[in-house]
Amino acid sequence: MTSLLKVDKVKYQCSCGTFKPLCYLYFCRHCLKVKCKECVILEVDCRFCPSCYENLQPHEAINRKNRCQQCFNCPCCGHTLVTRATNTASLSANTSATVTDLDESSLSSTSVMSGQATPSKKVYYLACGFCRWSTRDINLNDQLTINSWKQQDNIHEQRFQELLLYYKQIANKEKLEKDRKKYTTSKGGLLLRTSSKTDKYGLLTPLTRRSIGLRTTTPTSSTTSLRATNTAKPVDSSTIQPKQSTALETITPLEDTFFNLDLSKMTTMKQRLSSVEIQPVYTDGLYPISKHFTSKQSKRCKECDHNVLKPEPSPKVIKFKLHQMAMFFIPDIRIWYHPTWDSNRENVCVLSIVNQSDEQITLKLMTIDDILKNGSSTGIDEIKVDEKLLTAKLDFSGGNDTNKEKIVQLHAHIDMNETDSKYDNEFRENDDKQFVIWRKFAKIAIKCTVKPHNENVKNIIAGFVMEHRVVGISSVQTSIQPAQPEQNSKIIRHLVTIDFGSIDEPALTLHSSLKEGL
Amino acid sequence: MSSLFDSLSASEKTSIVIDIGHAYTKCGFAGSSSPRHIIPTSVLVNEKEQHIFDNQSDLGLLREQLTEFIRLIYYKYIIANCRDRRVVLVESVITPTKIRHLLTDIFLKQFEASSLAFVPSHLAATFTLGRVPLAVQFDSLPYAGKAIHGRIQQLLEQHASVTKNGKKQLFKDINLKLDQEILEDIKVRCCFVSPFERAQIYAENDLLSPEKQRKNDDVFKSAGNVDYPVVSDMIIHIPGIVRELACEVLFEQDIDGKSIATLLLDSLVQSALDIRRQLADNILIIGGTAMMPGFLHRLNSELIHLANVSTYNKKLAIKTFHYHSPPGQLNYVTWLGGSFFGALDTLESQSIIREKYLENGIVPDWFTGERAG
């Protein structure tokens, strides 16, 4: 009970071998295996603005650089900016306008305090509620319309595009050359080989070769004209070649302002990096930053390529279309009670098992020793146990019962209100009283003993194996039968490790009625 | 015209360009003029930020952290699907091979990118200049940043005083080791690189000792002091000396007589005679540390001084230097080069293709234009 929030205590083994808590695991119903974060591939499902929930299609989102147009972040602290409205009187010749601040959406028409009867206009500015920054700090005039805050442009954009175009030309040239090389270096040449896309029948090869004009001139000559295909217009490269970057000899020396510094005027690293292109050094240069989108992802099993987790495409809905979490298929094990540890004898502990699936489950619990002794039976995947992980031995006490395998049955997960206590009686009669000490609806408590391997053990980590049957979905459909998905069921085993904690930990509390049974 | 090109970069198949630096990572789409984000190269471990490259020896942990970090880049910062997209990774030429292999494995196996291209960072930077015959580059490595941090800590211990809990004490009495974030903030906001002449005066008169300081005060104005508040209960009074001299660590000559300027001149000396003039006329300085105020000017003065006056006077006939200014902020110039590279059609022939890698697992050191493997 005390381990409700400590999810790291009980870990299950994923199909890739790592151990993770149950809440972090997925279950693929097609390959019937437990999958973890590393075994799935994420795909972006929907992109949306976290404050206004504007949902954009992928190409639009990439076009707008994944930024919202209406919402802004404070450049100073990163929180969302709020639009505030004020009333201003238009300036008259004698009086200066006085401004009364109103709060966000309260558009009450309080009168302007200047004595003139001029019509008041509403102007907007952005303000941050956390650090109290506002667009007035950088002396931006209040805007008349709400959505008139534009992003700043990159001053190097022009040069970049010039250079990019030029490089693309060169790359095209190279590629054509290589393609031609590929085709024309083959032996013979009397075959109807073409030079890429220009002509089909090879008749005009010498002509086209000359018109392409690549081999004869050096590739870096600036006066080469480029005529790739006869469909493309000839482009004179001398106009598109960007001017060379000029190297300067003198550099502007350090400004004197640095000698006496005002710390509050300098931006921090984080503030600079939040606007990448400009990176303002002084706080005067900080400008509202468009809010960056977040995404909803769906997860796909790597092996069988089916979806394991698929959220609803709408950003406001938090449900899932497909929600195959391991929690809904595999019973959840928690530590209920452990005594103060004694390294020399068997310590009696209580574990609780909760079934969160919609069906009854028959669980078979086995100790690690059983697995190692019996090896793997047919149809069940072998479990590799790393002995070094475990520092204690867990055994299921059964009193006089020498049958080491314990089989318990668990109800499906149901609403507590709907059933009465007689519901459990059927299963309760079949229980081994020494083993299952408590049962209610979908939850049982079992008794086990834990003995540390030796006296030097600092952390008690024990493990066991549990086995049950799952029903999965197979995507194979025979042609005869119509679209009923075949159900294939399989018995799967899980290796569970329990970290009881340090050997010095005090005992957990246990209700007295249960303590008698121990 | 710009909208046309914007739409060129907006397709679903645009490559992703990532420059994983030691301290900061720049990421974005190929064909854009600036990266989408510059983020520190760290992951949240148990709710604490931890630098990925702090501990490079434990490969398993490094792998986990790198995977987590790259996942963050894909889904939080760039918001793009990882499958079937090409990736361009801009890396320093001296990246250890094991990290290279690790990255290839992560990108091609774990994230199923369609191909991965490694671009040397310096080559990428020269892309941004257009057609330049030759260029020398100086890239301020991550160690420069760390060195300055160390020097700040040292100087603060020598000169600064602290007001803590209402009491004024000397810095070294509290025995406080500032963590890297605070040191970086001090470096970025308070420090600057002093001009050559002032540095000479400091060096000659050994103005670091307090007695001489007071004597020369009226003749030589030291830089102003700064009161730097640290969290809630401490103010560090940073004297002007610390602010000015923190970056001297880059320009001081150590036992072997090496400093940044000598590195540059050494490389000129070691190159062939006929290209020296061209090289010296085309120097490109990149990197985050180079963005410190006064850095370029000081470097220029140092170079001129060394070449004309002292050590290199006889060795080198070059007396003047010319510098390029790239179309972007200095700390993402290499990314910019990667962006050019990723937008070209030749990208495919210079990458490691996923299917080939899964077959033979080879990560070639250089791309020769023929298919790898």
Next chain:
Amino acid sequence: MSSNLGYNVTIAPGTFVCEERLQLVGEISIGTKTVLHPSVSIIAEAGPIYIGEGNLIEEQCVIANRFPPNADKDQMNQIVMIIGNNNVFEVGSHCEALKVGDNNILECKARVGRNITLTNGCVIGAKCSLMTNEILPENTVIYGSEHERRIMPDRPAFQTHQLDFLARILPTSHYVLKHGTKTHAPTSHS
């Protein structure tokens, strides 16, 4: 607790001081138009506290003029703590600063130490604590868990609306101390 140590408080007319869970110690003077919510503690241990006009002191606030640590309590002179006008002390804030100017805002659970002087228009953000030894420049904002600072161009907006509203509503639902001077002698314990 308030019966152990005596208090001597002067309340100007037009001020509303709620009586519930009010803890007053020492010599206190409260200016006009100030509003004190319930559960406020004003502790003038090391000297008198003079609170100005138009202040808004919300629930669970502590305004204390305490002895500095390691001070000899008998031989100390009285140190006066002055709080200016139109300040806002939000819920749960602690103020031990000796001089507070006008138009400052201490947001929820903010703490200000003894050696700070708040000038005018400063904003100490929620849960921020300031224990240094300095005079905050005007219009400084302290925010965030890392206590970052910046300077605002002008002072924060003033809460006349809120004060008027409280002046009307508070007396109808709380017991309010009458204005004038109230003294309560300290009860002696053996």
